Amino acid sequence: MAVSRYTKMAYDCADDMVFGFSKNPVSYGFGLKIGAGYVIPEINYAPRPGTEKDPERLRKEYVDYITKDILNRALTVGFPNVQLETEWVSQMNQAKLSAPVVAGQQEMCEKYHEEYGLNCGTRQTIPDQREADHGLRPGMDSAHAYPEKLFECADIACENGCNNLSIESVGGKEFADYAVTNGDIVAFLFGVGYLGSIDMTWLWEQLVDIAKKNHCVAGGDTNCSGANVSMFMAGGMMDQDVQRTFSAVTRAISAARTLCAWEAGAVGPDKDCGYEGPIVKAIAGKPTAQEGKNCQCAHCDLQGNLIAQCCDLWSNESVEYHPEFGGTSVQCWFGSIGYEASLMNTAIQLKQEKTLRDMYMYSDRYRGPEAYILAYDHAYEIGKAIAQYGDNLYLRAKAAGTKAVEILLKGYESKELGLTTKQLETLQDINKKLSALPDDEDKFVEWAAKEYKDIVPNFNMKNYGL
Amino acid sequence: MLSKEGADFTKVLKRYDIETQVSLTPEQMAKKLLPEDPVLRQVAEEILYMRFKTVVPVVTEALKQKDPLDVINNGLVAGMECVAKLYAEHVYFLPEIMMAAKTMEIGIAIAVKMVPGGRESKGTVVMHAAEGDPHDIGKNIAAVMVRSSGYDVIDMGRDVAITNFIAKVEEVKPLFASGTALMTTTMSAFPAEAKILMEKGIEIPLMGCGGAVNREYANSYDLGIYSEKAPQTPLIAEKIRQGYTWKQVREEWDAIVGGQ
Numbered sequence: 001m002a003v004s005r006y007t008k009m010a011y012d013c014a015d016d017m018v019f020g021f022s023k024n025p026v027s028y029g030f031g032l033k034i035g036a037g038y039v040i041p042e043i044n045y046a047p048r049p050g051t052e053k054d055p056e057r058l059r060k061e062y063v064d065y066i067t068k069d070i071l072n073r074a075l076t077v078g079f080p081n082v083q084l085e086t087e088w089v090s091q092m093n094q095a096k097l098s099a100p101v102v103a104g105q106q107e108m109c110e111k112y113h114e115e116y117g118l119n120c121g122t123r124q125t126i127p128d129q130r131e132a133d134h135g136l137r138p139g140m141d142s143a144h145a146y147p148e149k150l151f152e153c154a155d156i157a158c159e160n161g162c163n164n165l166s167i168e169s170v171g172g173k174e175f176a177d178y179a180v181t182n183g184d185i186v187a188f189l190f191g192v193g194y195l196g197s198i199d200m201t202w203l204w205e206q207l208v209d210i211a212k213k214n215h216c217v218a219g220g221d222t223n224c225s226g227a228n229v230s231m232f233m234a235g236g237m238m239d240q241d242v243q244r245t246f247s248a249v250t251r252a253i254s255a256a257r258t259l260c261a262w263e264a265g266a267v268g269p270d271k272d273c274g275y276e277g278p279i280v281k282a283i284a285g286k287p288t289a290q291e292g293k294n295c296q297c298a299h300c301d302l303q304g305n306l307i308a309q310c311c312d313l314w315s316n317e318s319v320e321y322h323p324e325f326g327g328t329s330v331q332c333w334f335g336s337i338g339y340e341a342s343l344m345n346t347a348i349q350l351k352q353e354k355t356l357r358d359m360y361m362y363s364d365r366y367r368g369p370e371a372y373i374l375a376y377d378h379a380y381e382i383g384k385a386i387a388q389y390g391d392n393l394y395l396r397a398k399a400a401g402t403k404a405v406e407i408l409l410k411g412y413e414s415k416e417l418g419l420t421t422k423q424l425e426t427l428q429d430i431n432k433k434l435s436a437l438p439d440d441e442d443k444f445v446e447w448a449a450k451e452y453k454d455i456v457p458n459f460n461m462k463n464y465g466l
Numbered sequence: 467m468l469s470k471e472g473a474d475f476t477k478v479l480k481r482y483d484i485e486t487q488v489s490l491t492p493e494q495m496a497k498k499l500l501p502e503d504p505v506l507r508q509v510a511e512e513i514l515y516m517r518f519k520t521v522v523p524v525v526t527e528a529l530k531q532k533d534p535l536d537v538i539n540n541g542l543v544a545g546m547e548c549v550a551k552l553y554a555e556h557v558y559f560l561p562e563i564m565m566a567a568k569t570m571e572i573g574i575a576i577a578v579k580m581v582p583g584g585r586e587s588k589g590t591v592v593m594h595a596a597e598g599d600p601h602d603i604g605k606n607i608a609a610v611m612v613r614s615s616g617y618d619v620i621d622m623g624r625d626v627a628i629t630n631f632i633a634k635v636e637e638v639k640p641l642f643a644s645g646t647a648l649m650t651t652t653m654s655a656f657p658a659e660a661k662i663l664m665e666k667g668i669e670i671p672l673m674g675c676g677g678a679v680n681r682e683y684a685n686s687y688d689l690g691i692y693s694e695k696a697p698q699t700p701l702i703a704e705k706i707r708q709g710y711t712w713k714q715v716r717e718e719w720d721a722i723v724g725g726q
Binding site: 144181 | 601
């Protein structure tokens with residue numbers, strides 16, 4: 001599959017983006033149509049600790065308990081659509097553990113679709129266990145052979161009935177960890193924006209081939225291992241290890257990386273934990289999954305309403321399977337996301353979707369810098385900056401960061417967006433650092449490779465085929 | 467886009483981060499915290515202001531006048547203690563902690579060469595991310611903080627096999643050991659490790675931490691103790707150094723992490 005970089009925007013203007021609609025809807029599973037005029041709840045779960053020790057116990061947990069509970073609850077409440085997301089636990093890189101789960105879920109989805117007309121299907125998110133110190137490319141990791149196992153997992157998932165193949169890839173993670181803990185935006189740009197994009201492109205060219213061979217849909221990726229680490233360390237109002245302006249700029253840069261999966265042939269929907277979704281959707285017009293206020297079982301963020309503004313799937317992130325007063329945890333959280341999707345779909349039916357979208361957006365627009373740049377009008381502007389330099393992985397990531405800085409400074413100066421003194425200082429420092437970078441990719445890469453050689457633990461250009 | 471004219475967003479949200487920010491500068495905050503002795507004060511300031519480019523000449527100069535242990539404990543470490551206090555007050559943030567710790571390590575490396583027999587460590591701590599878990603950013607931050615507090619840290623990295631972890635603990639006999647896990651399916655390594663350690667008669671506290679772990683879980687197995695955030699780990703370590711058992715740490719956990 002040839003890589004085709006985005007150099008134009010899918011949408012003519014930001015206002016055209018709204019939840020439930022994407023320019024390029026995707027169909028799969030048993031009657032699921034994503035981005036075709038309605039929002040679908042996507043329920044994600046984790047098995048109880050200990051169940052991963054035995055293949056039969058794990059299959060039972062995922063299929064007989066979790067999947068059945070969810071599909072039954074859909075019938076009970078009357079939800080017409082549901083996507084299940086199985087994020088594989090690390091032990092599932094062995095076929096004896098993963099294959100029965102994937103096949104069992106597929107079989108049960110088919111049964112409910114045939115018997116009740118419930119539209120359903122699964123996203124299988126395979127584990128990327130690669131470690132920079134052992135090597136990210138095949139043949140490099142003699143300790144675990146994780147790069148090889150990653151592709152084996154894709155084969156297992158697709159061969160056993162996965163509907164949407166997804167991943168949270170770790171390319172650039174060694175840089176992201178360093179950059180976030182040390183407040184080094186240039187390291188993030190080099191590691192995530194540039195090297196991470198190279199890795200994701202390389203990965204997805206192969207994952208798309210595996211998916212196609214098995215008539216499975218290649219979904220997408222996220223920079224969970226980078227920008228989300230930054231977002232969570234910036235935290236809520238009480239915890240702020242990292243400055244929120246730093247986190248916001250890393251989010252913009254991460255969008256240039258997330259786009260690579262789609263450029264390599266994936267069609268979406270991408271992953272719920274990719275908060276950069278509004279930016280990449282604006283560029284590519286492919287359906288996105290998002291999570292926010294209804295993923296409090298997993299974490300808290302500062303854009304719980306806003307991020308619903310143009311989603312196609314609405315997720316709970318992940319919940320451990322256990323009993324609650326209202327049923328099992330998956331049933332309770334499915335209810336939470338299902339009703340939210342119902343509200344969005346009602347707005348669509350009443351032709352009020354743009355009003356609800358704007359209410360979601362305004363609710364969090366000023367809650368913090370990351371929400372501010374992800375508001376759909378600003379997300380669109382960042383998307384334009386990326387597309388303008390779409391053919392150059394370095395320049396587009398830099399443009400994304402620079403545009404985010406510009407939006408935040410403008411918001412602060414116009415008194416729309418409040419910043420603490422420290423958040424502003426950090427933003428000004430980022431501005432200075434990004435402005436000082438060269439426009440020439442080769443010069444930048446040569447400089448960065450030398451600069452970070454002895455600073456970033458486990459940095460190895462060979463991990464990126466360089 | 468809907469018009470926002472007339473909308474009062476202060477009725478929608480409150481920016482506590484802005485309203486509660488500390489207006490004092492690091493210089494103002496540090497005034498009362500820095501050592502009074504002018505030579506040691508200068509050394510401490512190198513750490514406080516993260517001057518990793520000038521810490522070498524400043525420490526070298528201080529060593530001409532002061533005992534190396536004095537320079538370490540009352541200059542370099544005192545500077546890091548100021549940094550920790552500024553961090554607790556939200557004047558400094560994680561990047562400052564990391565840079566100050568690096569600066570301190572540069573300074574200590576020079577001073578320690580002049581200490582006969584080397585600098586005495588407060589104890590050895592074995593740290594790791596659980597088997598199957600590739601996430602180790604929390605462990606790395608905690609390791610910096612524990613190391614900055616004067617302990618020797620053996621950092622085993624991430625995705626550490628249970629057998630390797632046990633072998634390392636048997637070999638070095640640490641003051642305590644610590645593990646992190648981001649996933650519920652990897653955190654089960656901690657009770658498995660604790661069980662083996664108990665069977666071998668190695669009754670050291672085994673700290674369970676990370677995104678997936680909560681206090682209840684860490685307290686659910688023998689040897690298990692909890693640290694919610696990286697800065698709490700040195701506080702707990704100090705109590706263990708004073709002789710607290712894992713049971714005592716559990717009983718007095720709230721007071722310990724509250725700095726009492």
